[in-house]
Amino acid sequence: MKKNMSFSVLAASVVLAMGANAAFAAKVPAGVQLAAKQELTRNNGSEPESLDPALAESVGANNIARDLFEALTAADNDGRIVPGLAESWKQTDPTTWVFTLRKNAKWSDGVQVTADDVVYGIRRFLDPKTASPYASTYGAFLLNGVEAAEGKKALTDIGIKAVDKLTVEVKTPYPVAFLPEVMSNNQLGPAPRHAIEKHGKDWTKPGKLVGNGAFVLKDWAVNSKIVIEKNPQYWDAKAVVLSKVTYLPIEDGFADVKLYQSGENDWVYQLPPGTYEKYKAELPKDVRNSPMLGLRYYSLNAKDPVMKDKRVRQALSMVIDRDILAAKITADGQSPAYSVVVKGTAGADATTYDWAKWPMEQRVAEAKKLLAAAGLQAGSKIKFTYNTSEYHKKMAIFAASEWKTKLGLNTELENMEFKVLLKKRHDGEYQIARNGWVADYNDATTFLTLVQCGSDQNDNGNCNPKAEELIKQGNQAKDAAKRKQLLTQATKMIMDDYPIIPLLSYTTPRLVKPYVGGYTGKNSLDRYRNKDLYIIKH
Amino acid sequence: MWSYAFRRVLMTIPTLLLVITVCYLMLHATPGGPFDSERKISAAVMANLQAKYHLDLPLWQQYLYYLKSLLQGDLGASFRYADWSVNDLVANALPISALIGGTALLLSVVIGIVLGTIAALRQNSLIDYFVMLIGNLGSAFPSFVIGPVLILVFAIWLAWLPAGGWNDYQVHYMVLPIALLTFINVSTIGRVMRGSLIEVMNSNFIRTAKAKGLPMRTIVMRHALKPALMPVISVVGPIAISTITGAVVTESVFSLPGLGKLIINGASNRDYTLVLGLVVLVTVVAVLINLLVDLCYALLDPKIRY
Numbered sequence: 001m002k003k004n005m006s007f008s009v010l011a012a013s014v015v016l017a018m019g020a021n022a023a024f025a026a027k028v029p030a031g032v033q034l035a036a037k038q039e040l041t042r043n044n045g046s047e048p049e050s051l052d053p054a055l056a057e058s059v060g061a062n063n064i065a066r067d068l069f070e071a072l073t074a075a076d077n078d079g080r081i082v083p084g085l086a087e088s089w090k091q092t093d094p095t096t097w098v099f100t101l102r103k104n105a106k107w108s109d110g111v112q113v114t115a116d117d118v119v120y121g122i123r124r125f126l127d128p129k130t131a132s133p134y135a136s137t138y139g140a141f142l143l144n145g146v147e148a149a150e151g152k153k154a155l156t157d158i159g160i161k162a163v164d165k166l167t168v169e170v171k172t173p174y175p176v177a178f179l180p181e182v183m184s185n186n187q188l189g190p191a192p193r194h195a196i197e198k199h200g201k202d203w204t205k206p207g208k209l210v211g212n213g214a215f216v217l218k219d220w221a222v223n224s225k226i227v228i229e230k231n232p233q234y235w236d237a238k239a240v241v242l243s244k245v246t247y248l249p250i251e252d253g254f255a256d257v258k259l260y261q262s263g264e265n266d267w268v269y270q271l272p273p274g275t276y277e278k279y280k281a282e283l284p285k286d287v288r289n290s291p292m293l294g295l296r297y298y299s300l301n302a303k304d305p306v307m308k309d310k311r312v313r314q315a316l317s318m319v320i321d322r323d324i325l326a327a328k329i330t331a332d333g334q335s336p337a338y339s340v341v342v343k344g345t346a347g348a349d350a351t352t353y354d355w356a357k358w359p360m361e362q363r364v365a366e367a368k369k370l371l372a373a374a375g376l377q378a379g380s381k382i383k384f385t386y387n388t389s390e391y392h393k394k395m396a397i398f399a400a401s402e403w404k405t406k407l408g409l410n411t412e413l414e415n416m417e418f419k420v421l422l423k424k425r426h427d428g429e430y431q432i433a434r435n436g437w438v439a440d441y442n443d444a445t446t447f448l449t450l451v452q453c454g455s456d457q458n459d460n461g462n463c464n465p466k467a468e469e470l471i472k473q474g475n476q477a478k479d480a481a482k483r484k485q486l487l488t489q490a491t492k493m494i495m496d497d498y499p500i501i502p503l504l505s506y507t508t509p510r511l512v513k514p515y516v517g518g519y520t521g522k523n524s525l526d527r528y529r530n531k532d533l534y535i536i537k538h
Numbered sequence: 539m540w541s542y543a544f545r546r547v548l549m550t551i552p553t554l555l556l557v558i559t560v561c562y563l564m565l566h567a568t569p570g571g572p573f574d575s576e577r578k579i580s581a582a583v584m585a586n587l588q589a590k591y592h593l594d595l596p597l598w599q600q601y602l603y604y605l606k607s608l609l610q611g612d613l614g615a616s617f618r619y620a621d622w623s624v625n626d627l628v629a630n631a632l633p634i635s636a637l638i639g640g641t642a643l644l645l646s647v648v649i650g651i652v653l654g655t656i657a658a659l660r661q662n663s664l665i666d667y668f669v670m671l672i673g674n675l676g677s678a679f680p681s682f683v684i685g686p687v688l689i690l691v692f693a694i695w696l697a698w699l700p701a702g703g704w705n706d707y708q709v710h711y712m713v714l715p716i717a718l719l720t721f722i723n724v725s726t727i728g729r730v731m732r733g734s735l736i737e738v739m740n741s742n743f744i745r746t747a748k749a750k751g752l753p754m755r756t757i758v759m760r761h762a763l764k765p766a767l768m769p770v771i772s773v774v775g776p777i778a779i780s781t782i783t784g785a786v787v788t789e790s791v792f793s794l795p796g797l798g799k800l801i802i803n804g805a806s807n808r809d810y811t812l813v814l815g816l817v818v819l820v821t822v823v824a825v826l827i828n829l830l831v832d833l834c835y836a837l838l839d840p841k842i843r844y
Contacts, residue, residue, distance in 0.1 A: 047803070050620040057575065131586035133579050150582030204621045222619060222630055223795035223803075224704045248703070250793050254686065255702055259793070262693040262701035419570025419808055426578050436576070456578045 027077070027518060028241065033537040039244045040516065040533060042267035043256050047223050047249035051204040053186035054125040057133045059438070059526070062186065064247055067228055067530050068211035071189030072099045072118065072168070073180045077532035079442070079523040081180050085113060085190060085212065086168070094175035094478055095143070099183070101166040106233045107192050108209075108216045115162035121191035123148075123155040134187050136456065137440060141182050143171040174475050177483060178347065178443045185441065214240045214531040223249055228530070241534035260511050268511035273391040276332040276509045285514045289333040290521035293342050293439035294506030295447065296334070298384075298399070300499060302461040304431045306382065311374040313498035315367035316382075316432070318355055319406040320399055322503060329398045330391070332509045337502040341447045341491050344524055348444030348487035351495050364406045371407060378408025385425075386434035387418040395503070396434065425459045435459060438506065439525060444487050445475075451494045462499035467491075514538070539836065543829060550825045554818060558608075561817045562601055565810050572617035572808040591617065604814065613818070614811035618803055624815035627800055632819070634704065635789075635796035639782035642716045646723030647774060651767070653724065654731025658766075659758065661736060669728050676725020685718050685791035702793040715792045719785055723777050730773050735766040764838050771838065775831040782827075783820045 028034065048061035056065045066074070074084035086099035105113040125132050126139050128151045139145030143159025159171030172179060182188065195210035196203045203209060209217045214236065215228035226247040230240050248265060250256045253272030257279075259265035271279060271287075280287045300313045307313060322336030335343070343350040355363050371377075384400060386392045393415065400411035416424070425433050437457070439446040448471060449455045453463035467490040474486030495502075508526050512519050515538035519528060573579055573587050588594040592603055607614055613624035657669035676684075692714060693701035705711050738744060739762055747757045786798035797816060804812035836842045 047619065049618060052621065055620055057577070128582075128586040129590070131583065131590045133573065133575065133577065133583065133587070135583050135586075136580040137577065146580075149586075150580070151586070152582075201621075221704070221706075221795060222622060222627060223799045248793070250702075252790055252793070255791060255793050258686070258689050258694065258701040259703065262689075262697065264700055264703060417570070417806065419574055419806065420568075422574040422576070423570040426574065456580050459578075 027239075027532060028534055032517060034241065035515065035535040035537045038242045038535050039246075040242055040267070040530065040535060041246040041248065041265050043248040043250050043259070043265055043269040044226075045249075045269035046251050048226070051209065051217065051220070051226075053189060054121070054130050054132045054191065056186065060247075060249070063527070064226060064228070065186040066213065066527060067215040067245070068209065068213045068217060069186045069189055070105075070213045070234075071184050071186050072101075073184040074529065075181075075184050075523065075525065075527050077518050077520045077523055077528055079525060079527075081184060084184065085118070086183075089180060091179075095172045097170045097172070097179050098163070099168045099170065101168065102235050103166065104235045105212060106235065107195070107212050108231050108233050109192075109195070110233055111192075111194060111210075113190055113212050114165050115168045116165075117190035117193060118168045119160050119162045120193045121189055122160045123158060124191050124196075125187050126158060127155055132187065134185075134440075138182060138185060138187050141172055141176050141179065142188075143173050145173075175478060176475075177480055178441065181346075181441050181443060214529065215245065218244075225249070236531070240531050242530050245530045257511065260513075266513040266516055271332070271509045271511065273394070274331070279511060283511060286511045287509070288512050288519060288521055289507050289509045291335070291344060291524060292506040292508050292526050293345055293442060293446075293524045294437060295337060295340065295342050295450075295502060296395075296436050296504040296506065297337070297340070297450075298501040298503065299425060299430070299433045299435045299459045300501065301428055301430055301432070301459075302499060303428055306376065306380075307431055309374045309376075310498055311370040312376055313501075315370040315374075315376075315407060316403060317498055317501040318353075318363045318367040318370075319360075320402050320501065320503065321360060325395065325398055326504055329394055330504065333507045334504040335507075337505045339491060339495055339502055340451050340500060341444045341488075342439070342505040345439065345444050345447060346442050348448075348484055348491050351488065351492040353495070360406075367407060376409075379410065381410045381412060383412045383414060383431045384434075385414045385416065385421060385430045385432065387421040388415045392434050428459070428461055432501075433459070435500070442525060444491065445471075448487070448491065448494075451499050458499075460499040462494070462497055464494050464497055467493040539833070543833065546825070546829045546832070550822065553825060554821050557817060557821045558605070558814060559601075561814060562604070562810075565808070565813060566597060568808065570808055572810065574808075591615065604811070608818070613815035616804075616809055616812045618807040618809040618812060624811050627812065628797070628815055628819060631795060631797045631800050634707075634794060635785070635798065636782055637707070638712055638715050638788075638794070638796065639719065639778075639785060641712070642719035642723060642785075643774075643778050643781050645716070645720045646727055646777075647770075649720065650724045650727025651731050651770065654728040654770075655735055655758070655763070655766075657728070657732040658735035658739065659754075666732075669732060672721075673725045673729040673732075676722050677729075681718055681722055681785075681787045682791060684721065685714075685788060688714050688718055689791070702791070704793070704795050715785075715788050715794060718788055718791070719781055723781065726773055726777065727770060731766065731770050734769045735762060738762045738766040767838055768835065771831055771834050775827055778827050779820070779824045783816075783823050 044060040044063055046060045048064055049058055050056055050061060051064060053065045053069050056062045070084045072084055072086040073081050076082045085101055085105050087102045089097055089099040091097050101115060107113055124130055126135050126145055126149045135149035136146050139149045144153045144157045147153035148155050148158045161169045163169050192210040199208045206217050206220050214231055214234045216231045218229045219227040228245050230243050256268050260268045300307045302308055326334050326336050338353050338356050339351040341348050341350050384396055386396050396413050400413060403409040403411050424430050437450055449457040451462060452458060453468050470486050470490035474483045477483040515536045516533060517536045518533040573584060592600055616622055616624050616627060619627055653669045657666040660666050689701045692699045699710050699713050744757060744762055747761055783797055786802060789796045789798035801816050
């Protein structure tokens with residue numbers, strides 16, 4: 001009896017403990033003891049350009065926006081799309097989605113969040129007067145979204161409608177199977193009309209900003225810190241463990257690490273170049289490095305007299321040893337890439353080249369043949385343009401040395417300030433240029449925009465009409481497997497034209513204190529909401 | 539002297555106009571604009587953005603528009619910090635830079651003059667070698683080397699002070715940046731003071747004073763110090779301008795939210811209004827400090843009359 005009783009007491013306490021955990025935070029694993037003080041300081045890499053979700057463009061600004069606001073859907077710390085403001089959604093026909101909002105979702109001032117707020121938020125985001133830099137990127141997924149952003153259609157023509165107080169209908173220009181993924185971006189979320197109209201352009205300031213996210217803005221000292229605190233009005237406030245988060249805007253990687261070492265920062269945004277191996281040895285429990293959907297690549301200008309020859313582009317790509325580049329040059333855990341679509345992206349497979357598996361001698365011999373056929377002799381000069389940075393310089397010197405030693409080509413390295421490079425690249429005034437891209441959402445189309453005909457993001461000037469047709473067909477396909485097959489086929493076709501030299505897929509080498517829980521390393525867009533994090537007793 | 543000062547202040551207006559015009563043209567001639575980013579913005583959206591900030595107007599109209607706002611005390615909207623006006627940004631950053639820079643300047647002038655004087659009077663003694671060592675170290679090592687060393691020792695090893703950042707004017711966040719700026723400035727001021735005083739001490743009127751049997755203290759305090767300070771005042775002018783209006787490197791090393799940070803971010807992001815606003819501020823400060831320096835000359839040297 002006694003034995004039985006102690007067993008039942010134990011069982012009851014386990015159930016209670018589990019219950020307590022479940023109520024406290026669904027994701028804190030059983031057995032993890034939480035610290036009494038739930039405060040986190042994380043460096044965000046730069047000062048946000050705005051806290052207005054419609055204007056947020058940088059990674060840093062969007063990180064904070066995800067805490068202060070909640071879109072219809074959200075990505076959890078594993079990168080899975082989970083309900084956000086909308087508790088459920090369904091696709092009623094290939095181009096129509098219906099999202100049902102939570103009844104208990106409130107703005108931080110207690111006002112209920114309604115379907116009208118979502119419609120207002122999206123129309124405001126696409127309004128030419130708002131001039132959001134993301135308008136054409138995300139507007140493309142809504143019927144008449146881009147046309148409205150360009151002022152060619154009225155805002156009321158956008159495919160967004162409040163069916164009733166808690167139901168939003170979204171119409172897309174073509175079947176967008178991954179729409180719930182896209183709708184997790186705060187640009188496409190609700191906006192507090194009542195607060196914006198009351199405070200005008202000052203509405204994002206502390207004391208005025210009204211959000212519907214898990215946190216509220218407490219303090220904002222430009223270039224110093226942004227402090228947010230738990231929002232008691234948030235519908236899931238019970239599951240939010242952190243009580244206060246301080247975002248730092250430190251750009252200098254070494255200053256960031258020093259603050260971390262002195263205990264004033266729990267989260268180094270990104271380790272400075274060349275230090276990953278050192279910290280991996282010194283602080284093995286703190287170093288986190290997980291794959292991210294981002295691509296480092298070189299653009300080849302298809303309009304350049306030398307680069308317009310596909311054989312030249314192919315030869316230049318073939319001889320760069322990505323394995324050495326990843327292991328010895330950048331040495332920060334990134335993986336070799338041979339496709340514009342990064343491995344792990346939904347919607348298409350990362351393609352590769354047959355020669356990627358060949359021994360280097362064979363690759364070099366083939367590349368030399370291609371160059372000879374193209375009439376480009378050893379000793380010829382090519383020009384590589386990059387923005388001034390130690391990291392890019394190291395990579396550029398490596399590429400130049402590969403082209404010199406393996407193909408006999410002399411590379412002139414030209415470095416410039418970032419904005420100047422952007423201008424040159426966008427205007428097509430270069431031969432070979434450094435480039436990079438981080439996915440806006442987890443679908444292959446975010447990467448395909450880099451190489452599609454006429455795309456704003458295509459700096460290479462290439463165009464493969466047949467592949468374009470396949471992408472169009474894929475996007476119209478109702479079956480996800482069929483779509484994936486068509487997009488992968490299109491990717492392969494484009495990559496066989498060699499518009500770019502894919503080099504490495506990104507990782508996020510950083511330091512995070514071992515007591516920061518919820519940092520899973522599985523969120524491939526690196527979008528960790530503070531809602532999912534907690535401080536372990538230490 | 540007051541009418542001279544008034545005329546000098548009036549001269550600020552054409553100086554400012556010239557500086558603004560040159561800076562305005564240079565900014566617009568630099569390739570790349572405020573809205574060029576990794577994600578290229580479609581032509582239509584770019585047009586929206588440019589219209590929002592009046593960048594779609596002809597350059598001369600934008601210029602006149604800017605001058606008009608400036609006359610009303612409005613430095614315009616920032617492109618890089620879209621939620622803030624340049625006035626807000628400057629109002630937040632100026633007190634921080636001025637407090638850190640001003641304190642460092644005051645300390646370095648006092649310490650520099652005292653150390654320089656002692657070194658000059660005890661030429662080739664241990665204290666002289668010590669002052670010269672500080673002078674040479676401060677000149678040889680740039681602040682981006684000394685700063686991290688200070689952080690390593692005082693913030694990481696000893697854990698006495700924060701490694702950087704800023705927290706509502708709390709003193710311990712200011713100690714290291716002020717120490718770094720003071721050290722760098724003392725090295726210059728101390729060296730100049732030492733050299734200048736040695737030269738003065740070898741001049742004829744000091745020899746006469748010594749021959750008259752005046753005590754050393756009187757010779758130094760009453761006769762040598764004033765003329766020896768003239769070159770020091772000359773170097774303090776430019777030091778003051780750079781220390782107060784944004785010690786760019788120091789602010790970066792210690793992650794301080796001062797003017798230096800704004801200048802760097804403004805320039806690299808082609809934030810035309812922010813850069814121009816800061817240029818206006820730096821110009822005004824420079825003119826005023828130069829005026830102060832000139833007035834100090836008149837106080838120190840009776841031959842100078844305005």
